[in-house]
Amino acid sequence: MHELSIALSMMDRIREESVRHSGTVRSAHVRIGVLSGVDSEALRFAWEMARAGSELEEAELEIESVPLRVRCPVCGVTRTAEIQSIACPHCVTPEQDIVEGREMELTALEIDS
Amino acid sequence: MTAQPRLVEVRSRILKENDVLARQLRERFQQAGVCVVSFVSSPGSGKTTFLEKLMAGLSARHRIAALVGDLATENDASRLGRACSQVRQITTGTICHLDAKMIAAAIEGWRLEELDFLFIENVGNLVCPSSYDLGEQMRVVLLSATEGEDKPLKYPTIFNTADVALITKMDLAAAAEFNLDEARRSILSVRPGMRILQVSAKTGEGIQETEAWVESLRAPQPKQHSDGYI
Ligand SMILES: Nc1nc2c(ncn2[C@@H]2O[C@H](COP(=O)(O)OP(=O)(O)O)[C@@H](O)[C@H]2O)c(=O)[nH]1
Ligand SMILES: [Mg+2]
Ligand SMILES: [Zn+2]
Numbered sequence: 329m330h331e332l333s334i335a336l337s338m339m340d341r342i343r344e345e346s347v348r349h350s351g352t353v354r355s356a357h358v359r360i361g362v363l364s365g366v367d368s369e370a371l372r373f374a375w376e377m378a379r380a381g382s383e384l385e386e387a388e389l390e391i392e393s394v395p396l397r398v399r400c401p402v403c404g405v406t407r408t409a410e411i412q413s414i415a416c417p418h419c420v421t422p423e424q425d426i427v428e429g430r431e432m433e434l435t436a437l438e439i440d441s
Numbered sequence: 442m443t444a445q446p447r448l449v450e451v452r453s454r455i456l457k458e459n460d461v462l463a464r465q466l467r468e469r470f471q472q473a474g475v476c477v478v479s480f481v482s483s484p485g486s487g488k489t490t491f492l493e494k495l496m497a498g499l500s501a502r503h504r505i506a507a508l509v510g511d512l513a514t515e516n517d518a519s520r521l522g523r524a525c526s527q528v529r530q531i532t533t534g535t536i537c538h539l540d541a542k543m544i545a546a547a548i549e550g551w552r553l554e555e556l557d558f559l560f561i562e563n564v565g566n567l568v569c570p571s572s573y574d575l576g577e578q579m580r581v582v583l584l585s586a587t588e589g590e591d592k593p594l595k596y597p598t599i600f601n602t603a604d605v606a607l608i609t610k611m612d613l614a615a616a617a618e619f620n621l622d623e624a625r626r627s628i629l630s631v632r633p634g635m636r637i638l639q640v641s642a643k644t645g646e647g648i649q650e651t652e653a654w655v656e657s658l659r660a661p662q663p664k665q666h667s668d669g670y671i
Contacts, residue, residue: 330568333536351446365598365602367568433452
């Protein structure tokens with residue numbers, strides 16, 4: 329399980345971003361793509377371990393899951409796709425450009441001032 | 442003292458440090474003219490055995506180095522050490538994947554411009570390595586004929602972030618009642634258009650073909666891996 333490593337990197341990012349704002353971080357919002365290699369449940373669990381006893385102890389984790397979106401390079405259609413069937417259903421082109429789904433990013437912090 | 446919390450928008454990639462370092466590594470490798478290929482699979486799919494065979498063939502014509510990630514032992518490094526001049530073990534302890542920082546530390550002191558190929562064997566794991574860019578030019582995922590044909594469907598991310606799939610232990614395919622067509626279908630459904638090679642380290646099947654493919658990577662061509670990561 330690498331979600332603990334991810335949770336620790338997340339703490340680094342939160343610290344980096346929160347130095348410019350005084351106050352306690354109440355929550356951290358992240359976007360996790362289905363193709364990021366991160367499991368949301370495992371990340372929640374890892375977050376509990378990572379924040380315990382730290383100055384971010386009170387920061388709740390808000391996870392937004394990002395589905396896979398692909399764009400067909402031939403017919404130009406952008407659509408949501410299942411990971412197990414990526415090929416274009418319209419023109420059967422196999423290779424698709426990934427538009428969304430690899431995200432692993434911190435998007436917002438809720439801070440008490 | 443009960444002020445309303447405010448929402449501050451930020452936009453920061455969680456693995457920013459790794460991504461930045463991996464990009465620097467990729468540039469260094471390109472400038473030095475060394476072709477870097479990484480290998481990922483479940484434990485026991487045949488990464489070390491395949492690399493031994495691959496390097497034995499290539500080492501007559503090329504200068505090769507290898508890095509091997511493993512949780513605990515140094516056995517794989519001593520096996521690979523017989524087939525190439527420079528090899529370093531990266532012992533990760535409890536960490537189930539390699540990251541760019543480990544690669545940067547492990548190649549310290551190496552003269553990259555004296556190398557043609559650097560092969561990286563990742564820790565045996567089909568989940569964790571997928572999130573970490575190592576600065577490699579190509580990522581190869583291995584699936585052995587003794588594993589389930591539906592593994593790619595169960596671990597789509599690692600197959601999707603890899604560039605080439607290698608089906609190993611083909612000599613055991615019949616005994617394991619391995620369905621090659623089904624395995625190819627599941628690989629292609631999660632990574633359409635993926636190149637698939639079939640090999641056996643035991644009989645030598647597909648080894649020459651893989652050598653030729655690896656050598657073709659050194660021919661000048663547009664960067665291939667940049668789409669794989671944000
Ligand atoms: N029959 C057969 N056995 C293989 C082949 N490749 C590897 N093995 C065996 O599979 C086991 C695991 O191989 P190893 O290379 O250590 O796997 P790794 O954990 O992915 O590095 C060893 O016992 C190897 O001898 C092959 O092509 N054919
Ligand atoms: Mg090995
Ligand atoms: Zn299409």
